[in-house]
Amino acid sequence: TTWVYRFGNGRSDGSKDQKALLGGKGANLSEMSGIGLPVPPGYTITTEACEYVVEHDGTWPDELDDQVRAGIRHVEEAMGRTFGDPENPLLVSVRSGAALSMPGMMDSVLNLGLNDQVVEGIARQTGNERFAYDAYRRLIDMFGDVVVGIDREKFEHAITSMKEERGVENDIDLNANDLRELVDRYKAIYRKETGRMFPDDPWQQLRFAIDAVFGSWTNERAVKYREINSITGLKGTAVNVQAMVYGNMGEDSGTGVCFTRNPATGENKLYGEFLLNAQGEDVVAGIRTPKDIKELDRLMPEIYAELQEHTTRLERHYGNMQDIEFTVQQGELFILQTRDGKRTGPAAIRIAVEMVDEGLTSESDAVRDLVEPGHVEQLLHPRFKNENGYAEKVLGTGLPASPGAAVGRVVFTADDAEEWNQRGESVILVRVETSPEDVGGMDAAEGILTSRGGMTSHAAVVARGWGTPCVAGCDDIVVNAQRKTFTNGEVTVQEGDWISINGSTGEVILGKQPLVDPELSGEFSRFMTWADDLRTLGVRANADTPEDARQALEFGAEGIGLARTEHMFFGDDRIAKMQRMILADSEEERRDALEALLPFQREDFAGLFQAMKGRPVTIRLLDPPLHEFLPHDAEEQEVLAERLEMPVRRVREKIEQHAEMNPMLGHRGCRLGVTHAEITEMQARAILEAAIDVSTDDAPVRPEIMVPLVSTKAEFDHQRSVIDEVAAAVFEERGKEVQYRVGTMIEIPRAALRAGEIAEAADFFSFGTNDLTQMTFGFSRDDAGRFLPYYVQENLLPADPFQTLDQEGVGEMVSIGTNRGRKVKPKLQVGICGEHGGDPASVKFCHDTDLDYVSCSPFRVPIARLAAAQAVT
Ligand code: PEP
Ligand code: MG
Numbered sequence: 001t002t003w004v005y006r007f008g009n010g011r012s013d014g015s016k017d018q019k020a021l022l023g024g025k026g027a028n029l030s031e032m033s034g035i036g037l038p039v040p041p042g043y044t045i046t047t048e049a050c051e052y053v054v055e056h057d058g059t060w061p062d063e064l065d066d067q068v069r070a071g072i073r074h075v076e077e078a079m080g081r082t083f084g085d086p087e088n089p090l091l092v093s094v095r096s097g098a099a100l101s102m103p104g105m106m107d108s109v110l111n112l113g114l115n116d117q118v119v120e121g122i123a124r125q126t127g128n129e130r131f132a133y134d135a136y137r138r139l140i141d142m143f144g145d146v147v148v149g150i151d152r153e154k155f156e157h158a159i160t161s162m163k164e165e166r167g168v169e170n171d172i173d174l175n176a177n178d179l180r181e182l183v184d185r186y187k188a189i190y191r192k193e194t195g196r197m198f199p200d201d202p203w204q205q206l207r208f209a210i211d212a213v214f215g216s217w218t219n220e221r222a223v224k225y226r227e228i229n230s231i232t233g234l235k236g237t238a239v240n241v242q243a244m245v246y247g248n249m250g251e252d253s254g255t256g257v258c259f260t261r262n263p264a265t266g267e268n269k270l271y272g273e274f275l276l277n278a279q280g281e282d283v284v285a286g287i288r289t290p291k292d293i294k295e296l297d298r299l300m301p302e303i304y305a306e307l308q309e310h311t312t313r314l315e316r317h318y319g320n321m322q323d324i325e326f327t328v329q330q331g332e333l334f335i336l337q338t339r340d341g342k343r344t345g346p347a348a349i350r351i352a353v354e355m356v357d358e359g360l361t362s363e364s365d366a367v368r369d370l371v372e373p374g375h376v377e378q379l380l381h382p383r384f385k386n387e388n389g390y391a392e393k394v395l396g397t398g399l400p401a402s403p404g405a406a407v408g409r410v411v412f413t414a415d416d417a418e419e420w421n422q423r424g425e426s427v428i429l430v431r432v433e434t435s436p437e438d439v440g441g442m443d444a445a446e447g448i449l450t451s452r453g454g455m456t457s458h459a460a461v462v463a464r465g466w467g468t469p470c471v472a473g474c475d476d477i478v479v480n481a482q483r484k485t486f487t488n489g490e491v492t493v494q495e496g497d498w499i500s501i502n503g504s505t506g507e508v509i510l511g512k513q514p515l516v517d518p519e520l521s522g523e524f525s526r527f528m529t530w531a532d533d534l535r536t537l538g539v540r541a542n543a544d545t546p547e548d549a550r551q552a553l554e555f556g557a558e559g560i561g562l563a564r565t566e567h568m569f570f571g572d573d574r575i576a577k578m579q580r581m582i583l584a585d586s587e588e589e590r591r592d593a594l595e596a597l598l599p600f601q602r603e604d605f606a607g608l609f610q611a612m613k614g615r616p617v618t619i620r621l622l623d624p625p626l627h628e629f630l631p632h633d634a635e636e637q638e639v640l641a642e643r644l645e646m647p648v649r650r651v652r653e654k655i656e657q658h659a660e661m662n663p664m665l666g667h668r669g670c671r672l673g674v675t676h677a678e679i680t681e682m683q684a685r686a687i688l689e690a691a692i693d694v695s696t697d698d699a700p701v702r703p704e705i706m707v708p709l710v711s712t713k714a715e716f717d718h719q720r721s722v723i724d725e726v727a728a729a730v731f732e733e734r735g736k737e738v739q740y741r742v743g744t745m746i747e748i749p750r751a752a753l754r755a756g757e758i759a760e761a762a763d764f765f766s767f768g769t770n771d772l773t774q775m776t777f778g779f780s781r782d783d784a785g786r787f788l789p790y791y792v793q794e795n796l797l798p799a800d801p802f803q804t805l806d807q808e809g810v811g812e813m814v815s816i817g818t819n820r821g822r823k824v825k826p827k828l829q830v831g832i833c834g835e836h837g838g839d840p841a842s843v844k845f846c847h848d849t850d851l852d853y854v855s856c857s858p859f860r861v862p863i864a865r866l867a868a869a870q871a872v873t
Contacts, residue, residue: 003049004067007033008041008243009078016318021046023238025097028338035317037310037335041078042092042242043071045210047099050236053214068210068241075243083113084202086121091135091244094209096216098237101339102225107146107216109209110279111139111244115200119183123176131249133179134171138279140186140198143205147212150193158185172277206241213239221436227792228443230799245334247327248279254300255280255327258293258307260315263323263343263464264403264504266350268358270308272324273454280325280336289473290454306333314338319361320369321351342464344403345378346521353523356530363530368870371527373840373863378404378467379524380555380859382515384502393510395488395499396476398449401460403504404469406447407512410497412484414441421445428499430486432479434459442468447501449508451479451486469503477508520554528556528862531869537846538853539864540616542833544568549611552858556865559616560608561766561855562706562833565683566624568604569597575629576643582626583644583654587678594682601686605703606694614699618766618833618855620706620745621673621683621719625663630655664774664781669709670719677722684726691738692730702739706766711750713757720761743829747771752817759821759828766855767814769834769842773801776810802835805842815849831855840867847871 005013005022007030014022014030022030026044033039045068052061072083072092081090095108114122114136123132137159144150162174162182174182190198199205216222217237226232247255256274261267273290276299297304307326310333314322323341327334343351352370355361361370384390384405408426411417414437417429421444429445431438433452442448442462447469450459454473463470479486484495491510493499500513540561541552549560569578574597581593608617631637637655641648660666673680684705691701707719720742731737746752747768755765774781779788781802791797797806805811814832821828831853836842838860846854847868856864 001048001061001063002067003046003061003064004043004071005030005046006041006043006071006074008039008075009033011041011074014044019099020235021048021238023047023097023099023240024101024339025095025337026238026240029240029242031317032314032335032338035313037314038333040243040245040334040336041075042240043074044097045071045239045241047235047238050214050217050238053211054218054236058211058214068206071241072206075241079243083206084118086117088125089113089118089121091118091122092206093240093242093244094206094213095240095242096213096237097240098217099234100231101342102222102231107212109139109142109146109212111135111142112205112209113202114139115202118202126249128249130176130179131246133176133183134248135246137179137183137186139205140183140190143198143209144186144190144193146216147208148190148194150190154189154193155186158182158189210239210241213237221439225436225439228439232798245327245329245332245336246279247275247329248277249330251277252300252331253277253327253329254296255325256290256293256296257323257325258311259321259323259341259343260311261321261341261347261351263321263341263347264400266343266347266354268351268354270311274326280327300328300331303328303331303333310335316360319355319365321355342461343375344464345375345381345467346403348372348375349379349521349524349527353527364534366527367531367534367866371866373867373870374467376862376866377860379520380518380862381405381467383504383518384500385514385516387502387505390500390507390509390511390513393513395491395493395508395510396474398451398471398474398476398506398508399454399460400502400504400506401457401472402448402463402468402470404447404467405500405502405504405513405515406445406469407498407500407515408446410486410493410495410499411441411445412479412481412486412495414438414444416495417441418444428501430479431459432481433457434462442466447471447503449474449477449499449501451475451477463503469501471501471503471506471508474506474508528865531866532556534872535847535865535868536872537843537851537868538831539861539868540618540831540833540853540855541858541861542837542855543608543858546607546611548858549608552861553611553615555858555861557858557861558853559618560612561618561831561837561853563605563608563617563619565601565604565620565622566628568601569629571600574600578629579631579640580644581679582629582658583646583651590676591678594678598682598686601683602690602693605687605690609690609694609701609703614701616702616704618704618706618743618764618831619683619687620708621670622679623669623672623708625658625660625666625668626672627655627658627660627663630658664771670707670715671709673707673719673722674715677718680719680722681726684723685730688727688730688738688740689734691740692734692736695738700738702741704741704743704764706764707742707744708768709747709771710744710758711748711754713754713761716744716758716761745771745833746814746817747775747834749776749813752813753820755817755820756824759824762821762828764829765817765821765831767817767830767832767834767851769805769810769814769832769836770802772813772834773806773810776813777801777806804839805836805845807842807845811845811849814845814851818849818851838864840864840870843867844871 012030012034016031019027022044083090091113093110119136123129141155145152247253254276258272262271272293275290321341322338325337348371352366408428411427420427426446428447430449450472460472498512500509540559541557542562543549577596584590641651691703695701710716741763743764744762745768833855837854838856
């Protein structure tokens with residue numbers, strides 16, 4: 001088996017298409033080497049090796065050790081140096097790199113190969129003793145932390161004491177002798193903490209480091225990150241072993257990260273940060289505040305020009321905005337890494353549109369690769385109502401690290417963020433800086449505020465990836481995590497206080513600022529038309545009111561896939577009539593009450609038809625158990641009794657009679673229409689009369705009447721004949737007809753199984769996957785929240801099946817129902833109107849299952865449009 005792929009020095013065993021095997025970083029290193037970019041030579045140990053080692057309790061596969069050594073020989077040849085040779089030493093780094101980027105989740109160790117002899121060799125070779133010992137102490141620090149789990153604070157403490165003893169402020173001010181002594185102190189810490197000596201055999205160091213990277217795949221943070229981001233199906237992490245290049249060899253050296261375009265706004269301009277005389281981790285860790293990349297043009301114009309040439313080349317080559325790490329070692333530029341850059345929603349749209357306009361990619365590739373459903377979701381996020389209205393409440397301004405507005409109560413630890421969020425509180429997580437341990441809390445927060453770190457700090461990168469608003473590096477404030485306060489010197493904010501943050505401007509604002517819904521840009525509409533051109537699946541909206549319908553249209557819905565009628569009965573003037581209807585003693589009384597409800601319903605439906613201008617509108621007949629419309633508290637029951645001129649006792653008895661042990665499995669859906677046909681009659685009449693009223697010759701209304709919760713054909717037949725009879729009567733009375741269709745929801749497993757016979761009578765199907773999930777699993781929709789999170793956490797389920805369709809089980813019901821229905825009626829219209837209609841993975845499933853449309857809440861319509869386009873292969 002080939003476990004090791006080499007790259008660099010004109011060689012490249014792998015390519016960018018091998019991310020699953022080589023990880024994103026490894027695949028791209030091979031690719032870059034292949035197209036002739038200056039990449040430090042190295043090799044990648046495959047994700048399969050990681051999988052093997054994890055599965056075999058840390059044992060390496062037979063050939064791995066030999067291949068690792070052969071890999072080192074490749075690097076030695078390329079560099080003209082020898083690993084472990086004090087005369088002419090080679091140092092290497094070991095880094096993790098999974099197929100998907102997991103920022104900060106995995107570990108790396110730099111400067112491997114140093115020991116007391118080699119460090120002298122490095123000093124001689126570079127003529128820089130200070131540099132050599134600085135590299136050595138960094139090795140012990142990282143190795144101690146990553147490989148053997150020593151608390152980094154211990155090393156931090158040692159260097160801080162050393163600086164105090166020497167009376168200096170910065171690390172840079174410690175000289176070679178200081179650092180030599182610091183190495184001894186670090187080794188002593190290592191010995192004290194582990195009971196062992198720091199290993200001075202370079203091969204042993206390498207082996208331990210590789211094992212640590214393998215092990216980091218299953219550490220808590222990595223597992224949690226994958227969980228939060230629903231990352232499954234990966235074998236493990238790859239391990240990249242690479243020759244060290246140094247950005248800290250003096251003022252002609254440096255290191256930085258850059259994006260080929262601005263990841264916050266999308267502007268087509270090299271964007272990034274760098275530090276002179278520093279190592280890569282200094283930039284990412286946010287320890288020193290880096291300089292803007294423009295400065296590099298001033299300080300090292302030739303290097304800047306070369307960098308620009310490479311970055312432009314990489315963007316063209318990958319057809320996507322790139323996130324690139326580079327190092328300059330004594331005037332020589334190396335590209336260390338490239339990957340598709342994470343970006344905000346607005347940036348994603350702008351980049352996609354501009355890259356198409358610049359001829360760098362096609363419209364369909366832009367739709368497929370440059371914008372994710374989550375980006376679209378961000379664009380639909382709220383903004384502040386008045387960005388100019390809070391000037392005097394601004395506590396400070398930091399970096400606009402991830403745009404959008406967030407309002408919440410301040411918490412100071414990730415654990416508190418998670419806990420408060422569980423209680424239903426909106427929180428803003430405030431930290432000096434964040435670390436990978438904080439991801440749970442960051443995910444739970446509405447927004448993130450840090451007082452330290454740059455645009456590429458951990459907080460900024462993670463927040464941008466999720467679309468969580470973030471203000472980073474706000475040094476106007478001082479955070480006291482112990483006391484749970486922060487202050488700008490004038491105002492002190494305590495835990496639990498409300499603040500607002502503006503991730504687009506970097507402002508931190510006292511109090512709860514009002515938010516508004518966003519407006520969508522012209523670029524966005526253009527992009528979405530490309531998505532529409534690509535997709536074959538229809539997208540409708542679930543909308544019950546004309547306002548929702550208009551919103552849905554604005555977001556590009558092609559019709560209404562579900563208008564739930566129950567909400568229509570809750571208005572002040574209506575609920576009384578509804579209650580009268582429910583509590584009526586005779587059918588006649590019930591009919592009277594329904595008669596009074598008819599004009600309201602007719603008006604409701606006319607509003608929907610008008611808003612939708614001739615597009616399809618599916619109206620569902622009354623679905624919930626009637627008990628839901630009756631008052632449950634004693635006082636309201638008294639009011640009702642008075643209104644109905646009935647003794648309270650009698651009212652209570654009647655309400656009692658309607659109570660059910662299992663209302664969701666009870667007298668609801670078409671079962672109501674079967675026992676009370678007059679309800680179906682009234683609703684059918686209201687729909688058809690409204691359709692006639694609103695229809696014009698140009699835009700005829702063709703209502704789709706939907707019967708809920710059918711389990712047998714007989715139920716559907718019953719309801720259909722009631723509706724058809726009403727239709728005949730209405731058309732006769734009005735002397736005018738409309739085309740109408742009568743279909744059913746498929747939301748009970750029996751209906752999915754018997755879809756063939758139901759299709760004989762039904763004009764269309766719509767899968768109600770909320771109930772179908774409830775009834776296929778036997779999970780109560782209302783109560784499963786108590787245990788489902790546990791199921792997901794413990795991997796008993798890959799995800800909450802009420803959020804993303806369980807394709808194996810519930811999905812099989814959907815395909816059985818579709819196939820059996822279409823076998824009888826090949827052109828049967830089939831849609832889905834459960835919550836899953838707006839979930840990208842479920843949308844893909846619906847496309848693959850050949851449904852005609854998905855229907856989802858208006859705000860998810862654009863997401864569904866994009867997901868439907870991306871489902872086309
Ligand atoms: C469903 O069950 O999926 C559905 C859309 O109907 P409701 O959520 O109203 O039960
Ligand atoms: Mg339902």
